[in-house]
Amino acid sequence: MVIGGDAAGGSAASQAKKRRSDLDVVMFERGRATSYSACGIPYWIGGAVASEQALVARTPDQHRAAGIDVRMHTEVVGIDLDRRTVRWRELDGGREGDEPFDDLVYATGSVPMRPPVPGIDAAGVYGVQVLDDGVALRAELDSGRVQRVVVVGGGYIGLELAEACRTRGFDVTVVDLSATPVGTFDPDIGEFIADAVRGEGIHLVLSDGVAAVEVGADGRACAVVTASGRELPADLVVLGLGVRPDVRLATEAGIPLGTSGGVAVDTRQRTQVDGVWAAGDCVESLHRLSGQRMVVALGTHANKQGRVAGINIGGGYATFPGVIGTAITKICDTEAARTGLSSREAERAGYSFVTAVVDSTTRAGYFPGSRPIRVKMIAERRSGRLLGAQIVGKQASAKRIDALAICIWNEMSVDEILSLDLSYAPPFSPVWDPVLIAARKAFDAVEADVR
Amino acid sequence: MVIGGDAAGGSAASQAKKRRSDLDVVMFERGRATSYSACGIPYWIGGAVASEQALVARTPDQHRAAGIDVRMHTEVVGIDLDRRTVRWRELDGGREGDEPFDDLVYATGSVPMRPPVPGIDAAGVYGVQVLDDGVALRAELDSGRVQRVVVVGGGYIGLELAEACRTRGFDVTVVDLSATPVGTFDPDIGEFIADAVRGEGIHLVLSDGVAAVEVGADGRACAVVTASGRELPADLVVLGLGVRPDVRLATEAGIPLGTSGGVAVDTRQRTQVDGVWAAGDCVESLHRLSGQRMVVALGTHANKQGRVAGINIGGGYATFPGVIGTAITKICDTEAARTGLSSREAERAGYSFVTAVVDSTTRAGYFPGSRPIRVKMIAERRSGRLLGAQIVGKQASAKRIDALAICIWNEMSVDEILSLDLSYAPPFSPVWDPVLIAARKAFDAVEADVR
Incomplete structure (x- = not known):
């Protein structure tokens, strides 16, 4: 039984059914759509995306064709952990009922602050x-x-x-x-x-x-x-x-929350209640740098966590190893992205660090269409370990953050980063990619600090 | 003394002088320019780059202003390792002479095949x-x-x-x-x-x-x-x-080559002759996956190796840890990039592997400007370690190779890769970035192979 049919719930339902076709999978969704891109709503409002249907990755009927019993416009209003049932109410007409479950996926998402x-x-x-x-x-x-x-x-x-x-x-x-x-x-x-x-x-x-x-x-x-x-x-x-996790039903039912206010889960997306799983905006995740648990409402995590829950329910083994705070956005023709810890977050987490900022270009300076890009790095004192990075600039700037996210994930130092074999050709970067220039400057800062 | 004033030679000279201002640095260049972008020549020929001057990152006069004694249009015609001198000849007029050195940087580049x-x-x-x-x-x-x-x-x-x-x-x-x-x-x-x-x-x-x-x-x-x-x-x-390393002078002088035909160097860019360094297209590098030495003629490596040689000559400590075969190119509006080993290279290196190919889009499918992208992954059997990746597609496709290059550098498995916290927003990628979809499919292939 899955409560919530968007990114996390939809992924969990699909994966569980795919792994074990004998499972009866029921998915409750109170809204008008399943598996849609909430992140795309602003672009639909602005007119860049033509129709709300375009935002839907998988319709209720597509889920049904995969063998999932989808109950649309139906809200779950209570969870009874002792009887292993949920209480549902149809939003059109108000009909109510109980439905039993063996395994439950709590994927209620979030509510705007x-x-x-x-x-x-x-x-x-x-x-x-x-x-x-x-x-x-x-x-x-x-x-x-x-x-x-x-x-x-x-x-x-x-x-x-x-x-x-x-x-x-x-x-x-x-x-x-x-x-x-x-x-x-x-x-x-x-x-x-x-x-x-x-x-x-x-x-x-x-x-x-x-x-x-x-x-x-x-x-x-x-x-x-x-x-x-x-x-x-x-x-x-x-x-x-922004949003906060929708934990009302969990709280009422006695599914424990974590210190951050999201539902507490382990790396397999299990809550502290046997047979109850949770995924998506309503759960808290481990931040791999701060060591803290935090709620990060992002479709990409929701999809991954839902997939992990579904695989595990279906008898497989999968884990969600946590987040490092990667995010990206576009404001008209300006792109911005970050990963790891910001200066303030690094301070709060107790790190001592140096920073470096460089201004460069997205392509070789002489190449047509070369645009400005600014890269900031935050590196731990002494070790030089990369703790955080931020990029802002014009077209073809921000996606470079993924490279730095992977550096952070692997606990690389800025010294190691500047030797990386990254791609180079004049239409794609200067001969020293802006992220490598930033690593050089951060390394200089680490060395100067040591001296 | 530096033979060759382009990417490697220019970087070595600059770094050495920057670190130790008391050094007398002499740089010989037989051509018409120093520190220019050879990779930019096709774009200048095609008209995308307006002038040949635009390709020059640092002119002879800029090098001179940094305290380097630049000898333009002057070819080094012989190296005498016993007397520690080089023989030079001015291309205009033919005047010749000998110049003594303590340290020598061999940065002669390459010649077209x-x-x-x-x-x-x-x-x-x-x-x-x-x-x-x-x-x-x-x-x-x-x-x-x-x-x-x-x-x-x-x-x-x-x-x-x-x-x-x-x-x-x-x-x-x-x-x-x-x-x-x-x-x-x-x-x-x-x-x-x-x-x-x-x-x-x-x-x-x-x-x-x-x-x-x-x-x-x-x-x-x-x-x-x-x-x-x-x-x-x-x-x-x-x-x-393509090109082959210009090793004529080295061979004549008795500076040992490696098995690949490039000048043999260690990770600090030292040749096997005391006080003689080499960097750029003329040297061989360690390929970190195949374990073989190979010659890779790329401006980005030349710059890094020259920097490493210069830092070491200037009394610092720096190393060049090798390459993994990353390359990128653009053919009109199509982009292509690769990193690690291709299928054929993986076979030759003795790896047993599975492959996965996915077709996806550069942005969320519904987002305007979303373009096709194809990602191929080559993963080692059993371990699932990523051995190679190739990307081809339209605008905003190929630079994603950097992320995968860093995964390979860190010896990540495709299973680990699919959990990475990569950036997501509809203008930049589908909710599962194409590289993550490829990692999922490659992981499925690894699992199917195990079964």
Whole structure:
């Protein structure tokens, strides 16, 4: 039995059934779609993706063709661990029932964070987490009554939604507590992002929080008031503060959470309750550098964790070895990516480190289409071990982060990195790839620190 | 004393002088430029790069400003290891002299391979290795008497030169011994490249060698005759067969070569002669997977090896840990890259392996600008260790090879690879990056083989 039919739940169901065709696999999904790309919603809202159907990787009927009993528009409202049943309710009509399980996969995903301020629950305030949210927000934007949009939160989702609204011609303001957008980047990288965002005509209100949402006579949000007292008129307020794990059912049923607030699982995606598995945005993962457990809501982890749970349920053996904080985003023609620990995270984790920042080009400087790229590295003092990296730049910059993620995964030092046999030809990089130049500079910093 | 002022020699001279400013550093260069990008020559010939000056990373005057005594247009014609001197000759005027050294860096580069067939030395047959060659070839193409170009060799350089000539409107035919172009790729990847090349209107004559160059009454090459007897009319013949290390001076002086024919060096770039170093296209490197020594002529290795030699000469400690065969190229809008061993190389090296090929997209399938990408993996039987990878596709495909190069460098298995925390967002990859999908499929192949 699988609760939640998106990335994690869908993968778990598919893998388990594929491995053991004799299993009866039931999957409950309360929304309008299965196995869709939540990460693609901003691009559908902005018009880059033509239809919501395009976001769906596997429809309910495709799951059914693979032998999975999919129950759409059906919410699980309770889990009884003693009787080994779940209580379900059909959203259309309200019919209810119990369904027994041997193994349970908890894949409920996440819910958007809502700051606890006056007016936050008013009409015209939208979180965008599931496809139904996206449909509702798009309808608002299409209604003709919206001109000014305020996005609360300047992280990945906030900026992607801001770009989507801006692309469609709205007047957009982003409010964020950090001094630079996407606060998980160091400020010298965040500045580059801020310039790109402003270059698109998006207003940034930084180092400022949301104190209240003002509600008009019609009961709809009409402005956002910031902590510093600024009033930002808004026909629509979009919440882009990120998400928190949806653990309500787990908590009620007694499935233990971890210290981070997500469902606690081991590397095989087993919860602490026998025969109960969990995967996706609702669980916590091990961060391999900080040693801490944390919740990372990303489709790529959800797919992997769901696959691991499904293989294990199907009698195989698979593990999810944790995360290192890799993330990537695109704001119009600017790309940004990070992996490992940021300076602040490295400090919190107790590391002592040096940093290096280099500005280079994506191709050989003389080659047409060569664009700027900035690479930052954070390396442990003495050992020179790479702890974190951040990249920002124009086209063909950010995907280079994968190379550095693998360096971190393998605990390589910046000295080792600068000898790597990376690809070189003038259309793809300078003869010293920007990541190698950064490694050289970081190595110099490590040596200077030792001296 | 440094013989050769391009990538390796220039880097060695710069690093040594930077580390120990009291050193007298003399650098001999017989050509027209120092520290230029030989890899950029095809793009200058094709017109993508505007001027030959753009290819120069550091001019003789810039080297001089850093305190290096640069002797341009001056060829070293002999090395006397007993007297610790080199014999030089100025190419303009022919003045000769001896210069003593304490340490010597041998960085003579390479010479284009010429098949030993009749007519190969006729006028109108061009190898393109140094900037002077490029200048001569460009002058021919600009002369107005060329319509038909035959490129001998369909490897990286051959195809880059073919594209350059095609871009300028010439009728271009490439002749190659392999069944698919760039024979260092497996045939299923090479086919993709062949289609791209033909799509640009370049004729491919494959599985056929060059038997002779026909020479006209004017003493110029007028056709290439293939081993199978085909006659390919040509106003110009371009050699794109690759290069061999320029070891003439080393051999004459008694600096030992390795089994591969390049100058033998250790990881600090020391030859077997005390105080004599070597770096760049003229040396052999350790291939970390096959365990064999081989000559790899690539600017990126030359720069790194030169840096290592220079640091060591300057009293520091640095090593060059070898290569794993990473290479990348672009043929019009098709990109291709490889790392590690190809199937044939893995066989020769004695590995037993399985392979997997996947076709995917560069971005989420629904995202605008998503383009095809094919990834092939070669994994050792049982252990699943990644031995090699090849990527071919359209824009934003090939640079992904760096991630896999680092996996190979760290001896990761395909099972470990598929758990990696790689970056994901719809503008950059599907939720399972193509390289992860390939790792999954390769892992399935390893498991199926075990069963």
